Amino acid sequence: MIDAVAALGPAAPGTLAQVDAGTVVSVLVDGLSKAAIYVMIAAGLTLIFGLMGVLNFAHGSLTMLGAYAGGLVLVVAISSGSGALTRLAVFFAAVVAVFAALTAVGAALEVTLVRPLYDRPPLYQILLTFGLTLIFDEFARMVVEFYGLQPRSAWQEAVGTKPEFLAESNAYDVAGAPVVGLDLFEIVLGVVTVAAIWGFLTRTRYGLYIRAGSEDAEMAEALGINIRRAFTVVFGVGVGVAGAAGVLLAWDTAWGASVPLGAETLLPAFVVVIIGGLGTFRGTVLAALLVGMVDGLMTYVFNSGIVEFPGLPELTVFLTLVVMLIVRPQGLAGVEEVGGH
Amino acid sequence: MPPDEVTPADGDAAATAETPADGGGDDGGLSFDDDPWYRRYLRESSVHLVVILLFAAYPGVYAVLTHPSTPGNVEMVYLLPQVETMIVVLYFGLFAMSFDFISGYTGYLSFGHAAFFGVGAYFVVLTANGKVPLLASGTPFMISLLVAGVLAAVLALLIGSVSFRLSGVYFAMITLGVAQVLYVLFSNWGYVGENPRDGVAVGGSHLEGFDIGIPWIDQLNLTIGAFQGDTVQGLLGFLNFSTVEVSYYMLGVIVVLSYFTMQRIVHSPFGRVMIAIRENEERARAIGYDVFRYKMGAFAISGFFGAVAGALFAGYSRSVSPDGSFYFLVSGDALLAAIIGGFGTLGGALFGHLFHEFLREFLSKEGSGGGLLPYLRDVLSDSLLSTELYNGFTVGEFVETFLNGHAALYIGIVFVLFVLYVPNGIVGTARAYVGGTLAKQVPARFRRGGGDG
Numbered sequence: 001m002i003d004a005v006a007a008l009g010p011a012a013p014g015t016l017a018q019v020d021a022g023t024v025v026s027v028l029v030d031g032l033s034k035a036a037i038y039v040m041i042a043a044g045l046t047l048i049f050g051l052m053g054v055l056n057f058a059h060g061s062l063t064m065l066g067a068y069a070g071g072l073v074l075v076v077a078i079s080s081g082s083g084a085l086t087r088l089a090v091f092f093a094a095v096v097a098v099f100a101a102l103t104a105v106g107a108a109l110e111v112t113l114v115r116p117l118y119d120r121p122p123l124y125q126i127l128l129t130f131g132l133t134l135i136f137d138e139f140a141r142m143v144v145e146f147y148g149l150q151p152r153s154a155w156q157e158a159v160g161t162k163p164e165f166l167a168e169s170n171a172y173d174v175a176g177a178p179v180v181g182l183d184l185f186e187i188v189l190g191v192v193t194v195a196a197i198w199g200f201l202t203r204t205r206y207g208l209y210i211r212a213g214s215e216d217a218e219m220a221e222a223l224g225i226n227i228r229r230a231f232t233v234v235f236g237v238g239v240g241v242a243g244a245a246g247v248l249l250a251w252d253t254a255w256g257a258s259v260p261l262g263a264e265t266l267l268p269a270f271v272v273v274i275i276g277g278l279g280t281f282r283g284t285v286l287a288a289l290l291v292g293m294v295d296g297l298m299t300y301v302f303n304s305g306i307v308e309f310p311g312l313p314e315l316t317v318f319l320t321l322v323v324m325l326i327v328r329p330q331g332l333a334g335v336e337e338v339g340g341h
Numbered sequence: 342m343p344p345d346e347v348t349p350a351d352g353d354a355a356a357t358a359e360t361p362a363d364g365g366g367d368d369g370g371l372s373f374d375d376d377p378w379y380r381r382y383l384r385e386s387s388v389h390l391v392v393i394l395l396f397a398a399y400p401g402v403y404a405v406l407t408h409p410s411t412p413g414n415v416e417m418v419y420l421l422p423q424v425e426t427m428i429v430v431l432y433f434g435l436f437a438m439s440f441d442f443i444s445g446y447t448g449y450l451s452f453g454h455a456a457f458f459g460v461g462a463y464f465v466v467l468t469a470n471g472k473v474p475l476l477a478s479g480t481p482f483m484i485s486l487l488v489a490g491v492l493a494a495v496l497a498l499l500i501g502s503v504s505f506r507l508s509g510v511y512f513a514m515i516t517l518g519v520a521q522v523l524y525v526l527f528s529n530w531g532y533v534g535e536n537p538r539d540g541v542a543v544g545g546s547h548l549e550g551f552d553i554g555i556p557w558i559d560q561l562n563l564t565i566g567a568f569q570g571d572t573v574q575g576l577l578g579f580l581n582f583s584t585v586e587v588s589y590y591m592l593g594v595i596v597v598l599s600y601f602t603m604q605r606i607v608h609s610p611f612g613r614v615m616i617a618i619r620e621n622e623e624r625a626r627a628i629g630y631d632v633f634r635y636k637m638g639a640f641a642i643s644g645f646f647g648a649v650a651g652a653l654f655a656g657y658s659r660s661v662s663p664d665g666s667f668y669f670l671v672s673g674d675a676l677l678a679a680i681i682g683g684f685g686t687l688g689g690a691l692f693g694h695l696f697h698e699f700l701r702e703f704l705s706k707e708g709s710g711g712g713l714l715p716y717l718r719d720v721l722s723d724s725l726l727s728t729e730l731y732n733g734f735t736v737g738e739f740v741e742t743f744l745n746g747h748a749a750l751y752i753g754i755v756f757v758l759f760v761l762y763v764p765n766g767i768v769g770t771a772r773a774y775v776g777g778t779l780a781k782q783v784p785a786r787f788r789r790g791g792g793d794g
């Protein structure tokens with residue numbers, strides 16, 4: 001996360017007097033692009049928790065699998081001669097393919113493994129998905145090592161498939177601040193994701209089922225909604241969104257497809273979901289904005305030398321979580337009862 | 342170590358427990374009530390004693406079975422965990438037990454339990470490096486171990502004071518958040534060492550090893566450590582112990598003491614309230630227990646022993662890294678051990694971790710500790726290994742790809758199977774089978790069997 005901003009430009013030696021329009025723009029763009037990534041990796045988690053009350057510990061690992069799968073499509077389909085439009089087209093094809101594949105994986109997981117655990121204490125769903133994390137991570141490591149890639153570091157070939165106009169080396173001048181194309185691309189995708197999920201929840205029949213089921217699953221069932229199938233669909237879609245976010249991360253130098261990506265995305269996703277209030281999509285969007293801006297701001301504070309502690313952005317993100325839980329445990333948009341989950 | 346020596350060490354925490362626990366809990370042995378308390382305690386601890394003796398005999402058994410003159414020694418080298426691995430089982434088993442103490446008994450999932458392990462480990466290393474104020478570099482290991490434990494208990498009280506207002510998922514998340522804050526702090530804080538992200542080792546200012554024993558009395562101490570510990574020659578005329586074996590026994594003493602302390606607390610009225618909180622917190626409160634205080638107390642005790650485990654780890658390995666101590670996957674390993682062994686069974690966590698370490702060593706790539714891979718390389722013929730399975734992919738490559746150091750995959754599969762089909766874990770299932778704790782029911786069965794015959 002830190003490296004991304006290092007590319008943003010020469011770090012100004014920090015005094016408050018030097019904060020100008022350019023600094024504001026670069027912090028804003030950085031914060032918003034982080035918020036966009038956070039909302040994408042957390043959206044699936046919050047959908048699943050909202051309806052089913054299952055905290056999916058395997059969420060990060062599924063993002064990681066999505067990153068590798070998407071990276072594979074990108075690397076295979078894009079050659080060094082491909083033009084910018086081809087690359088973008090392949091990227092969106094990869095997003096659709098990975099979304100479809102992981103939605104199927106998620107639905108299969110729900111039917112075979114999660115479903116038998118609904119009548120057990122919620123602890124067991126955490127345990128099960130935690131076990132799945134181990135399996136997915138080690139499986140990915142196995143396959144990646146087999147093909148001679150280094151599992152711990154980002155897959156550079158996949159990072160290198162993005163078109164020239166999005167590359168980190170190619171910054172645009174906005175109000176005197178260098179802005180990387182990929183950051184803007186991430187913001188656009190983040191907005192599209194939020195709009196799509198918002199539309200899904202409020203404009204489709206399944207969205208209605210999900211909102212009804214989140215309010216009161218038993219009542220929804222009594223009214224004739226097949227809540228079981230809704231569970232399967234939501235688990236599938238949630239996992240699919242996680243995978244699609246992974247494809248985007250495969251392009252981002254600061255993340256990249258790697259096995260530790262699972263843990264690296266899981267923790268911020270948890271932070272965002274909890275700060276927003278477990279299971280409320282609106283809260284998750286707000287929390288992603290908050291956490292993204294805090295992260296962006298603290299990255300600036302570190303890069304400009306005001307504070308010489310390299311872990312500052314990460315530390316503040318987790319401190320935000322702790323403070324939030326102490327001050328307002330139900331989260332930004334949560335209601336009081338949710339605290340009793 | 343005979344258990345009757347352990348009782349005084351239980352100290353004040355369990356003192357209030359004695360009368361009611363003894364009166365209510367012993368259903369099998371009416372006719373033995375006239376016996377003095379220590380004989381009753383010994384009898385109730387006979388299963389513990391057997392387990393301790395088995396662990397104590399392990400280095401000897403390992404040495405005999407893997408000796409070149411023993412038939413089948415090659416297979417034994419492949420199969421049996423090394424004594425080095427058993428040391429990991431001891432200290433990490435203790436950590437898993439401390440995790441089970443809070444999570445398995447009160448039902449509050451302490452997902453940031455690694456914080457206590459890290460505090461213990463870092464405290465010992467930083468003390469030895471002279472970086473802890475008020476504690477000189479030469480502070481005896483036992484003192485820094487205890488201080489680390491107390492520090493972790495205070496940290497647990499701090500975390501608990503804000504997080505026990507919340508329940509379930511939120512408690513797990515706030516503990517995880519605090520542990521991650523510490524993880525980031527210790528990975529980036531230049532004060533702890535040159536390169537904090539890679540961890541710190543005990544530096545040149547502290548060349549001597551860490552002693553376990555009674556502080557300041559040289560005769561009652563033995564130095565632990567993989568390479569520079571004490572050896573024992575000619576104990577009772579014929580017993581010789583290498584440095585690793587000395588570490589194994591000395592760590593074992595601390596682990597046994599800690600286990601009995603926690604076990605005593607769990608079986609005291611205090612422990613009953615912990616279980617009541619797990620089963621139905623509202624009701625426990627309605628009966629009149631101040632559940633918040635009980636939760637705080639349990640969390641502090643759990644944190645104390647978590648830090649003791651971390652201190653033992655650092656004392657043995659003489660170095661610590663943030664990834665090996667504060668990271669959330671360390672808590673995850675404790676969770677694995679507790680679930681596989683049996684959630685809420687205390688001792689089960691140790692066996693759960695024994696299983697974990699056994700599988701890890703069995704599937705490791707190095708030949709030194711034995712394991713499946715070198716065995717297959719030895720046993721399978723070259724022609725079989727180079728047989729083509731599919732499209733130029735040979736049996737040998739198959740074995741390399743799927744078994745070489747990928748124990749985590751199989752641990753994960755076993756773990757998921759346990760969650761789905763054996764939710765009570767090894768010890769929990771055994772308890773359900775005999776109808777009570779093993780410590781009470783197994784001797785009772787023997788007595789009944791003896792009476793009939």
